[in-house]
Amino acid sequence: MERTAKLFAWTITAVSVAMALFHFQVVLFGAPQVFTFRGTHLLFGLVLVFLIFPTHRDADGNVPAWSRFLDVALVAASLVAIGYLMQNQEYLFTRFQGIDPLSTADIVLGVTLVVLVLEATRRTTGLALPITALLFISYGIFVAGLPPQYLLDILYLTPEGIFGIPLGVSATYMVLFIMFGAFIQVSGTGDLFRDFSLGIAGWAAGGPAKVACLTSAMFGTISGSSTANVMTTGTFTIPMMRRLGYRPAFSGAVEAVASTGGQIMPPIMGAAAFVMAEFMGTSYLTVISIAILPAIMFFVCVFFAIHFEAKRLSLPSLPREELPSVRRVLLDRGHQVIPLIVIVAVLMSGYSAPYAALWGCITVFPIALLRSTTRGDVRPSKILEGVVLGIRNCLQVIMACATAGIVIAVIGFSGLGLEFTSLLEGLSRDTLILALILTAIAGIILGMGLPTTPAYIVQTALLVPALIELGVRMEAAHMFVFYFAILSVITPPVAISLFAANSLSGAKLWPAGLAAVKLAATGYIVPFMFAYAPALLLIGGWSETIPAAISALAGVVALAAGLHGYLLQRLTALPRVMLVAAALTLIQPGIVTDLAGALLIVGSIFLARLRPAEPAPVTEGVQATDGR
Numbered sequence: 174m175e176r177t178a179k180l181f182a183w184t185i186t187a188v189s190v191a192m193a194l195f196h197f198q199v200v201l202f203g204a205p206q207v208f209t210f211r212g213t214h215l216l217f218g219l220v221l222v223f224l225i226f227p228t229h230r231d232a233d234g235n236v237p238a239w240s241r242f243l244d245v246a247l248v249a250a251s252l253v254a255i256g257y258l259m260q261n262q263e264y265l266f267t268r269f270q271g272i273d274p275l276s277t278a279d280i281v282l283g284v285t286l287v288v289l290v291l292e293a294t295r296r297t298t299g300l301a302l303p304i305t306a307l308l309f310i311s312y313g314i315f316v317a318g319l320p321p322q323y324l325l326d327i328l329y330l331t332p333e334g335i336f337g338i339p340l341g342v343s344a345t346y347m348v349l350f351i352m353f354g355a356f357i358q359v360s361g362t363g364d365l366f367r368d369f370s371l372g373i374a375g376w377a378a379g380g381p382a383k384v385a386c387l388t389s390a391m392f393g394t395i396s397g398s399s400t401a402n403v404m405t406t407g408t409f410t411i412p413m414m415r416r417l418g419y420r421p422a423f424s425g426a427v428e429a430v431a432s433t434g435g436q437i438m439p440p441i442m443g444a445a446a447f448v449m450a451e452f453m454g455t456s457y458l459t460v461i462s463i464a465i466l467p468a469i470m471f472f473v474c475v476f477f478a479i480h481f482e483a484k485r486l487s488l489p490s491l492p493r494e495e496l497p498s499v500r501r502v503l504l505d506r507g508h509q510v511i512p513l514i515v516i517v518a519v520l521m522s523g524y525s526a527p528y529a530a531l532w533g534c535i536t537v538f539p540i541a542l543l544r545s546t547t548r549g550d551v552r553p554s555k556i557l558e559g560v561v562l563g564i565r566n567c568l569q570v571i572m573a574c575a576t577a578g579i580v581i582a583v584i585g586f587s588g589l590g591l592e593f594t595s596l597l598e599g600l601s602r603d604t605l606i607l608a609l610i611l612t613a614i615a616g617i618i619l620g621m622g623l624p625t626t627p628a629y630i631v632q633t634a635l636l637v638p639a640l641i642e643l644g645v646r647m648e649a650a651h652m653f654v655f656y657f658a659i660l661s662v663i664t665p666p667v668a669i670s671l672f673a674a675n676s677l678s679g680a681k682l683w684p685a686g687l688a689a690v691k692l693a694a695t696g697y698i699v700p701f702m703f704a705y706a707p708a709l710l711l712i713g714g715w716s717e718t719i720p721a722a723i724s725a726l727a728g729v730v731a732l733a734a735g736l737h738g739y740l741l742q743r744l745t746a747l748p749r750v751m752l753v754a755a756a757l758t759l760i761q762p763g764i765v766t767d768l769a770g771a772l773l774i775v776g777s778i779f780l781a782r783l784r785p786a787e788p789a790p791v792t793e794g795v796q797a798t799d800g801r
Contacts, residue, residue, distance in 0.1 A: 177241060185224050186557070189564040192217040196348045200527045204345070208262055211336045212255045214344035217564075218571035219251040219293050225565065226296040247289065254286040258330075270331055275322050283329035287579070290335055294572040302623055305631070306576045309583040317587035327582050334582040338451055339574035339630050346447035346457070347574075348567050349530035354441070355563030356537040357512070361550040365506040366391040367409060371491070372499035381419065381491060382427045382479040385410035389431035390438055390472055403432045403673040411677045413491075423482070425678035426688035429663050429671045430475055433693070436625060436659050438468045440517050444570050445629040445658060447526070449651050452633055457526035463648050463710035466722060467656075467699050470709075474695030474729040481739035505546040512536045570626060577627040584634040594639040608643050609704055612636050613657050613697070620661025629658035646707045653700040660696050663689045691736045695729040701760045702728070724767050728759030731774050740778065748777035 195213060204210045229240040257278065258265065275283070291303040313319040328334035332341075370387035388406050407428040414424040436443030439461040446464070450457045512533045519529035538556060541547040584590045600611055615636060620628035632654040640650035662670040665686030675685050690697075702725050703709040708717035709725055734740035735752030744752075755773035758766050 177238075178236070181224055181241070185221060186561055188217065188221055188224070189561045190557075192221070192348075192564050193352060193560050196344075197531065199344075200349065200525075200531045206262060207332050207341070208258050208265065208336060211332070211340050211344050212258055214348075215290075215336070215340060215571065215575055216251060216255045218568055218575075219255075219289055220248050221564065222293040222296055222568050222572065223247040223251070225568070247292070250285055251289055254282045254289065257282050265330055268330075271323050271326055275326060275330075279330060280322070280325065283325045286329055286335065287325075290572065290575045290579070294576045297569040297572045298624055302573060302576050302627055305623065305627075306579045309580045309589075312589065313583040313587045317583075317589065319583075319587055324583070324586070327586055328579055333578075333585070335575050335578045337578035337581055339448060339577045339581065339626070340571070342448045342451045343444075343567075343571050343574040346450075346526055346530075347444045347570050348564075349527050349534060350441055350447070351444070351567045351570065352560070352563030353512070353516075353530050353533045353537070355566055356534055356556075356559040359550070359555050359559040359562060360509065360537050360541045361506075361547055362509045362537075365502065365509050367406070368497045368502040368506070369499065372497050372502055381410070381414045382423070382483065383476060384491075385414065385424075385427050386431040386472065386475055386479060389428060390435055403428055403670055403677070406432065407674055407677050411674065415678065420684075421675075421678040421680035422684035422688045425671065425674035425680045425685045426663075426692055427475075427479060428677070429674040429685075430689050430692045430696075431472075432674075433659055433663050433670050434468070434471050434475065434696070437464055437471060437656065439465050440513060440520075443625055443659070445626045445655060448574075448626060448630060448633075449655060450526075453647060453651055458520045461520070463652060463712065466709050466711060466718075467652065467703055470699050470725055470729050471693075471696055473726060474733045475692055477730050478692050478694070478733040478737050481734055481737040485737060485739040485743050505544065508540055508543050509547060511540045569624060573624050573627045574630075577630040580627070580631055581634050584631075590634050590638060593635045594642060605643055605645070605704075606701075608639065609645075609653070609701055612640060612653065613700070616654050616657030617661045617664050620658045623661070625658050625662065628661055629655055632658055640704075645704050646710075646712065648710055648712060649704050649707050652710060653704055656696060656700045660693065663693060665690075694732050694736055698729065698732060698756060698760065699725070705760060720767075724759050724770070727774065728756040728770060731759070731770070732756035735777075740781065742781060744777070744781050748781045751777040751780070 195217070199205075199210065205213075223244045227236040227240050228243050230236055291306060294306075295303045310324070313324055314321055366388050367384075370384045370391070385406070388410060389403075411424050411428050414427065415421065436445070442461070442464060446460050447457060450460045453460070515536050516529045516533040519532050520526065537559075538551045541551045600607070616628075616632050619631055619635070623631070633651065636654050637647075637650045640653060641647055645653070663686075665671070665683060671685055671689055675681070678685070699709075702721075706717075706721040706725070707713065708721040711718060731752045734744070735749045735756065738744045738749055740748070740752065751773045755770040755777070758773065759770040760766075
């Protein structure tokens, strides 16, 4: 048994290294034909999933022999199903899609690959996404009336199903960026983010929570996964907050919200951003540029929300003598940010995103060698660990993209996308604000239980056309559903990242969910702002962008103050309501709305001064341990 386990471990390492080398050479020498490229990418993913995530483990965590045998059989089936396509590419490109009948081999191997993809997705992401795909397949066959063989033709024998755009984006972009994040993680750069955040914000009001916000924002933009970010930085930040008396619900919510926001923070962002660039037909650098200002507003609001909550409840900060010196941190580890600068510089030089990611990967360990303080993290074993970790982190994305291709194919060939657009237009009755609200609700529901990337892909197919039809700019429409795909992971009742944070904080779902929604409130409001004011996406001149940015920033700070009950002092109910109303007023730019928002903010401050709030009750302060 032990010998078999070692054999599997060596095989996993060898396949991971082979997969990394395959993607490196694709960037350097160009991608092969579509089925060879995407098929090899998917084949690597399937093989590793069935080797790393066994069919069964016993009570002691061991994998029985029958499970090993079944997993090897699934690997063999993957080789046959995808190898068949690679060996018959002339047949694939000379046949008429949907007209030429399928051979027996086409049917058997097509069904086999669909089942393998769904099973691998179940093992890596859970049941939600495979069930979603099965529901869409059922809709296509039993409601839309697509012949099963026609649907199988699309899914297996064309680059519009399993081998569609989502898997193509995964193969082209995501592997190298996820590997870059893994290299950053094993090279000790996380220590730079943590210590820098401690030195910058640890001493301030709500210092531990602000440290969690900054650390998660910096690490999250590289990891690209909110849940992985929670489990990485949260193991440090959540116990730190709990040790100083922060409520479990608040501690977990801060980490979950900040980690989720990392997916919208350039320069790396989350995996779905690469899909967005492909769907919009633009460069990844353009996606970064339109995302930067909304991301800043998101974290400004979260930071102020933490500050207001800390001041309202008199939460403690960290003693200055326990904090690292920012100067010393930058001297010891500041050079480790150079790979990020390299990526941005390569992108701005006009090279492709995969090429930039490749240079980022290449520079991580040589840069760490520059100083003795980071040299200890550069060893062959660490580099190998980074490769294996990076490839393993890719598996969920690969399977999610392959399954999302199934969903997209059904939506496109069944006409469901057009029907959904008509339905949304009919419900909103050509009223944009109502259409946006319905889209936001649908986006959160569609995203429940799904990783961000497939959630965004499904919403793009169903919701974006309707928003564009109602006059929203294409960039704003894509960013709108992108935000709500991300926010679904912290929105109860199915809040994946919040579950991860609660496992570390000990909080219960609904108190933590309420705290998370309050902290991330700007994430729910900002998409409405840039839907009405594309200038917030840096579309248009600075004469439009600067006033829109000032108005929006005032709105998100007012929203944070109103929801958390503090602005210069503790607030009573009426000023809080006025501040929330001011934030909602500032959603739509314009002289009248901006003036109304400003008057509401000034009026709330005036009322608060006239009738000061009572001091915070003792039960809400540092000693409060309820509200789990």
